[in-house]
Amino acid sequence: MPLTDPQAFVDRSARARRRVGRWITLANAAIALLLGAMVWQVLSASRHSYEDQARDVSAGLAAVAKLNVEGEMDRIDAVIQATAAEVERQLAGGGASDALLNEVLQSRYRLLRDIEAFRLTDAQGQVRWGTALPAGAPTQVADRDYFQQARDAPQPRTIVAGPLRSRVSGNWVLAFVRPLQREGRFAGVIYVSVNAEHFRQLFGRYRLEPLDAITLRRDDRRLVARVSPGSAAQGEVGDTAVSQELLSQVSANPREGSFSSRVAVDGEMRTTTYRAMDAWPFVVYAGVSNERFLSPWRAQAATVGALAALVWLLCAVASWAVYRADERRHRAMGALADQSQRLRALLRVAADGIHIIDRRGRLIEMSDSFAEMLRSTRERLLGRHVSSWDANQNEAAIAAWLAKVKAGDRQRVDVQHRRDDGQVIDVELHMSVAEIAGELLVFSTGRDVTQVRRLLKEQSAILESDLVGIARIAGRVITWHNRAVARIFGYGAGELDGLPARGLYSDDDTYEAMGRELYTALETQAQYRAELRMRRKGGEAVWIDFGAARLSDTEIFVMAIDVTATKAAHEALAHAAFHDALTQLPNRALLYDRIEQALAVAAREHKHVAIGYLDLDGFKAVNDTHGHDAGDQLLAEVARRLVAGVRPADTVARIGGDEFVVLLTALEPGEWDAILQRLGASIERPVRLASGTVVSVGASMGVATSRPDEAATAFELVERADHQMLRRKRDIRPHHRRA
Secondary structure, three states, X not given: OOOOOHHHHHHHHHHOHHHHHHHHHHHHHHHHHHHHHHHHHHHHHHHHHHHHHHHHHHHHHHHHHHHHHHHHHHHHHHHHHXXXXXXXXXXXXXXXXXXXXXXXXXXXXXXOOOOXXXXXXXXXXXXXXXXXXXXXXXXXXXXXXXXXXXXHOOOOOOEEEEEEEOOOOOOEEEEEEEEEEEOOEEEEEEEEEEEHHHHHHHHHOOOOOOOOEEEEEEOOOOEEEEEOXXXXXXXXXXXXXXXXXXXXXXXXXXXXXXXXXXXXXOOOXXXXXXXXXXXXXXXXXXXXXXXXXXXXXXXXXXXXXXXXXXXXXXXXXXXXXXXXXXXXXXXXXXXXXXXHHHHHHHHHOOOOOEEEEOOOOEEEEEOHHHHHHOOOOHHHHOOOEHHHOEXXXXXXXXXXXXXXXXXXXXXXXXXXXXXXXXXEEEEEEEEEEEEEOOEEEEEEEEEEOHHHHHHHHHHHHHHOOOOEEEEEEEOOEEEEEOHHHXXXXXXOOOOOOOOEHHHHOOOHHHHHHHHHHHHHHHHHOOEEEEEEEEEOOOOOEEEEEEEEEEOOOOEEEEEEEEOHHHHHHHHHHHHHHOEOOOOOOEOHHHHHHHXXXXXXXXXXXXXXXXXXXXXXXXXXXXXXXXXXXXXXXXXXXXXXXXXHOOOOOOEEEEEEOOEEEEEEEEEOOOHHHHHHHHHHHHHHOOEEOOOOOEEOOEEEEXXXXXXXXXXXXHHHHHHHHHHHHHHHHHHXXXXXXXX
């Protein structure tokens, strides 16, 4: 008898009573095998579904964690590079005092959040400048591997060391190290120490479920940071103990992958996804607890197994009844046929939340997993109308749909169910319509996909970020972009669709050169990155941190970040490092650099250079009598008069307090005297302050001039002029004295 037609089995059994015993035995064995196969198929598919959910969740966490950690490290690297360039310029200029270097490091330290220290060593590895330095002798790091690697590096690059113990704080840290050069020779290293706890705090902001875990390790598997809510052990920094499954998976695919194993740190079973950093020697591992995803499946397996056992038991009882009495057998086998057909239809669909409704839309049967999905009980749900848990359909709409369906119909729909506690969840619903004993029944299975859809929305939010522009370019034509690209380049909605990339460049030469460099690089490497000066729609220049990866032979994936403000901030910092804050005149460091340049030009052209060192007479009395604001106004006015009284090629600098230095370039012998006389007279003119008060000051001036036959340095000339100014103050005779 074909098991797909139980009624035929009943009819034939009536005509072959003498063979009843043999048919009963064969039928029960076949039913047991069929139910077992169906239960195995349904539960296997269901388990794979739960495992896929676990992998999807862990992959989403790993992707987000990778972006966050990589962004943090790139930000630190950008600040280190900018600071290293500034320090090397100061070292090359010869004006890098300890105070100035410490001031530069302190200002850059404030740009980075949550780092432990920003420090600088000399060429011998002594930590002499930076933040939070210990008292006493400088800390020595020459024996550190990262110092030796930086010293021996053929090209300057940022090296990441650690995790290692800081010799200053004793904490576990990552060290971001970059070598410094002065006149082509190694001059020390600049480094940032980041406490490993910083990454634990970063991961702690994620919404992790109990026993889920986020881990950051070096590519040699040394532990940097790990967060696992509710776990008995969080792991020790530097620990390399990992599972054999991790070793096998990473050996086969070092960049990314997923696996399930018992974690060596705390013994918990997790599904883990890992992602290796693109530019840094670190790997992020995101693990979700298997117990959280497989507990519902175990309950479901118990329910389905119990239902299958019940079916088989009913078949055996019915068979026994048939054997005892012919008529009772016919009635029992008819009922068994109906029940068997119902249960097989129920088991044929996905077994997440199995339930049956009749033609009136009332619930007549369900699995325990359906009641659990709605956070209700079997007793409260039986007999209820579908509209009582469907969040979007009323009773009339459901009745209209039931009037149209017929036996054999199958549908898959996305709906929303309202749980008994009021929470609304997203459900993927599969339905199969069957007619049994003249009654139309709808067999359904619902799967809670709320978490999966939330993950998809989070991934979509990343693609639609307002900060990071993302685009696809085929044949150097923009085929897709997110709204951040349009915002960065000043275009409206739809204006960039199909636009040639040439429109984003300032000229043809830049466009062609960039194309050659980009596509040549992508032929040999996975990614390309550069900082480009591009053009907005209105023609304004915009600086872009540009990254690209090849998708196919003709298409690339592009990421763009507007760093115009960062560039402007860097230029402002550079200006502040070489100018006086009050008068905006060059400071001592910039003055010495310009003197050296003027001396080199004067030597070639056989000219003279004059240095005038001015100290204001009577300034302290103004300051004491009228206050510091009045003193600042006076200094600013003196600075304006000095600048107005010199030539464009000359320089006026303020080097402290009420002291100014005037650099006169390309002079004939004696030409400086008239200029300095004029400057002294301009200083002596009365100054009207903002309060209306009129004050006057004088100036003591010392002068030092270079001679074509001597090799004086900037420092020597300023010192000579300073000494002459001091003698002038003692003598109280001419306005200026020449050295």
